[in-house]
Amino acid sequence: MTTKLYLNYSSPFCRSVLFVAKHLGIDLHEVNVDLVDKQQLRPEFLKLNPRHTLPTLEDEGVVIWESRAIIQYLCNKYGRNSQLYPTDPAERAKVDMVLDFDLGTLAPALKAVRITKLVTNNSTKGAKPTEQQLTTLKDSLTVLDSMIGKNGGYSAGKHLTIADLSLIPQFLTVTTEELADYMHVRHWYSEITAKEMPYFDEINSMAVKSIEDRTRRLTERADKS
Ligand SMILES: N[C@@H](CCC(=O)N[C@@H](CS)C(=O)NCC(=O)O)C(=O)O
Numbered sequence: 095m096t097t098k099l100y101l102n103y104s105s106p107f108c109r110s111v112l113f114v115a116k117h118l119g120i121d122l123h124e125v126n127v128d129l130v131d132k133q134q135l136r137p138e139f140l141k142l143n144p145r146h147t148l149p150t151l152e153d154e155g156v157v158i159w160e161s162r163a164i165i166q167y168l169c170n171k172y173g174r175n176s177q178l179y180p181t182d183p184a185e186r187a188k189v190d191m192v193l194d195f196d197l198g199t200l201a202p203a204l205k206a207v208r209i210t211k212l213v214t215n216n217s218t219k220g221a222k223p224t225e226q227q228l229t230t231l232k233d234s235l236t237v238l239d240s241m242i243g244k245n246g247g248y249s250a251g252k253h254l255t256i257a258d259l260s261l262i263p264q265f266l267t268v269t270t271e272e273l274a275d276y277m278h279v280r281h282w283y284s285e286i287t288a289k290e291m292p293y294f295d296e297i298n299s300m301a302v303k304s305i306e307d308r309t310r311r312l313t314e315r316a317d318k319s
Pocket residue numbers: 104105106107129134145146147148149159160161162
């Protein structure tokens with residue numbers, strides 16, 4: 095039976111699942127879902143995931159969406175001996191804590207600023223993030239920076255975990271200048287991606303292509319309307 099991942103490489107949450115799968119040596123059958131054409135809203139996809147988000151995993155009849163739940167599942171099922179998701183209750187709780195902090199706080203803060211600055215349609219393209227959005231992001235990055243500093247280079251615990259692999263893809267579109275005040279975050283990103291993720295460049299270059307393609311098509315559509 096194949097393990098299917100519905101994904102789009104432009105999504106950081108999809109790439110976190112790809113990173114974990116690569117790390118654990120899981121062979122995923124990738125099914126691309128075109129977000130510009132809104133294929134995620136097709137009835138057959140809504141049957142799988144009523145929340146119509148990517149990534150969505152289908153594994154032996156089990157359907158899971160929400161990237162952090164997916165990577166936890168992959169570790170529980172296929173990576174029992176891996177340190178990516180430690181089994182010790184205290185160590186695991188630290189990983190879960192960072193994943194929850196990411197889901198509830200950091201990811202929305204990064205998304206708010208990124209979406210305002212970059213993408214989606216004519217009305218927001220090139221707009222400046224609000225002071226409130228920037229303050230929320232700064233506060234979240236300060237928390238992440240101090241956690242990485244305390245842990246000696248990792249977001250949760252003393253070695254690479256799924257917390258790092260969940261966070262890292264979200265920094266693809268963040269510049270080093272934007273991270274000037276967050277020394278530990280900068281170091282964490284460059285060290286881990288270079289030394290502990292041999293699959294990083296390959297997946298990242300597909301992401302860059304996908305983001306460029308998505309931006310170009312959205313711009314063309316906005317210009318026509
Ligand atoms: N919290 C979710 C966020 C997923 C998400 O927002 N995915 C976006 C792409 S980055 C998506 O699928 N958007 C399409 C939609 O909401 O219709 C996760 O971690 O899986």
